[in-house]
Amino acid sequence: MADRTQPLGFAGWAGIAVTAAIPVLIGATGLAVVLSAEGGRGLSASDWAAIHFTIWQAILSALLSVGLAIPVARALARRRFWGRETLITMLGAPFLLPVIVAVFGLLAIFGRGGILNAGLVALGAEPISIFGLQGVVLAHVFLNLPLATRLLLQGWHTIPSERFRLAASLNMGPGAIFRHLEIPMLVRAVPPAALIIFVMCTTSFAVALTLGGGPRATTVELAIYQAVRFDFDLTRAAMLSVVQLVITGTLALMALKWAATPGFGKGFDRPPERWDGRDWLRVFLDVTLIAAAAAFLIAPMAAVFVRGLGGIAALPDAVWMSAAWSLVVATVSTSIVLSAALVIALASARFRSGARWIESTALLAIAASPLVVGTGLFIIVFPFVEPSRLALPVTALVNALVTLPFVLRVLIPAVRDAETAYGPLADSLGLTGFARLRVLILPRIRRPLGFSAGLAAALSMGDLGVVALFADPETATLPLQLYRLMGAYRMDEAAGASLLLLGLSFLLFWACDLGGRLGA
């Protein structure tokens, strides 16, 4: 009934200001980049190759992730077994997994000296290479197959159990059920899932940095990084940034319209009872599929764990130092993103007629290319300060920007629910400003706040992006340090650092999430 627009209050205005700051930040850094580009130089052949590769690998990654997720999600949807819930929960883990750690784990399995090649060689076959297109796509599928599976599994859970009962009473077999029940659902569920993965893969930097490279496997983001870092060719970096802005901008508009929202931490209820597919062949196939998917997911992580345990005690001081810096960066960036998301969510809950605009603008950040924003900031600060001195603050800021859409997806509905249920009571009591925040909002959103804090902290902890652009050899976050160790082939230390980073990321998530649950 409360359709009167509430006074926005300080927090509401702050929310609008922060929302407005997002396009300003993206725009200003973009503009700085554009202005520094000297005209008269077109895109070179290698630039075109980078554009081509960026799109191509993203298409392949999205198609493979979703294509493989369909049978896996179907198997998970129609089987019940011990550990099913745990497995589905674990499918959320790769989202928190530092990309560089995932790459290290994949190298341990699929790399030159990995388990797979050891087996191939023992059988007398040629070893395979994980570098180049196949490596980039493999890593993207590893990181996104679980997400795709969860998204599609949500689709399966939207099919009402009555339909399965009807199908059973009509004596439909698995094929008929697939045609009449599952395909119509997939037609709706697959495109948004594929689109969100495609968008995320176009801005993926760390995977290309570690597994790509060379003229045939360089993404636009990687090319920007190389132009700034190695050639110090800001004009080329600027032009590539414009290209990346066009790509991500187009995709952002598409994503806003059609993309799926990754559902985190949502409990999946028991699947509806089904009566099809009970013959031994189908059971065997489903079991094999689930086991293979689980092995693909778990093996690289297990490799990190096994190899890292030995190395962690012998880690050099520089690694511990970088871990400390990473914790500082994660703390700062989590504080920034939570404050920003909270005021945006408050503004959106109070300023109802503008809520759609506020949310859409804030979600624009999903298409912000960290490397472009980073390059812009680099160009802006370069005349005044040595960029490496700002490496950590800039990393914290950019990480906050990149995690903002995910945090908003969690906090906006939570704040809105709290305001819908208890806003009238708070209004009639005259609760405003800071008191309203402390009495009404914060206690009501404790759990989602803890969860999103964990999400932001883990993502920031594991991010390897803009820091690579700014840092000098003396400063490093833990992911960057790990990258350097891998580049120097100090694999035992890299294994230890991987395990440390993995442990810290999940510890941060777990601690924040638990903090939100306790007493909630």
Place this chain on the structure above:
Amino acid sequence: MLEMDDVRLEREGFSLSANVSISGPGVTAVIGPSGGGKSSLLALIAGFVAPDAGRIVWNGADLTGLIPGERPVSMLFQDNNLFPHLDCLTNVALGAEPVAKPSLETRERALVALDKVGLKGLERRTPGALSGGQQSRVALARLLLTKRPVILMDEPFSALGPSQRREMLDLVRELLPEATLLMVTHDPEDAQDAAQTVLVADGIVSPPEDTTSLFANPPAVLESYLR
């Protein structure tokens, strides 16, 4: 005296007009069919909805532009009357001052109010650990601290059984003898306890009438609603 001067509210597929004055103290029942505008009337007086035309006046002071917290009006909602994460004492104390940490004096007054509604010793409990009747009493204790002259009740105590509800209404009257109370109700028996009754039907708020004569001689809309 609460006056509504030519108040109009227009919404898609719905409108409400009110030109009535309600005198207190005492209980005025608000009855009428669902969707007729009872809840909108309360929302207008409380300030949750702004009228498209007209003025709402309390004892000569124009309330129309004020936000809910600034009006001399308290409201008892159908549900969500208490913050579930706060204990009873803090919930009651919020009636006196809208702050996170109530002053010592407010806490003392909250304890006294809880005692008056018969909840001595339960001040540390959260609402979830109380029965429905006890929760209603906590909300009533908060009204005692709010000390606002107009009290709106939107189907109050509807979660309670008939005898408990009657008991609560008697307690409200006993503890808030000075207040002007407006009570939306679905139950004609509850309405008959009130001295006067406002009928809200088809988007029109009728002036208050003596409850006994209204029910003895019901207009057509009321008759069809009661039957």
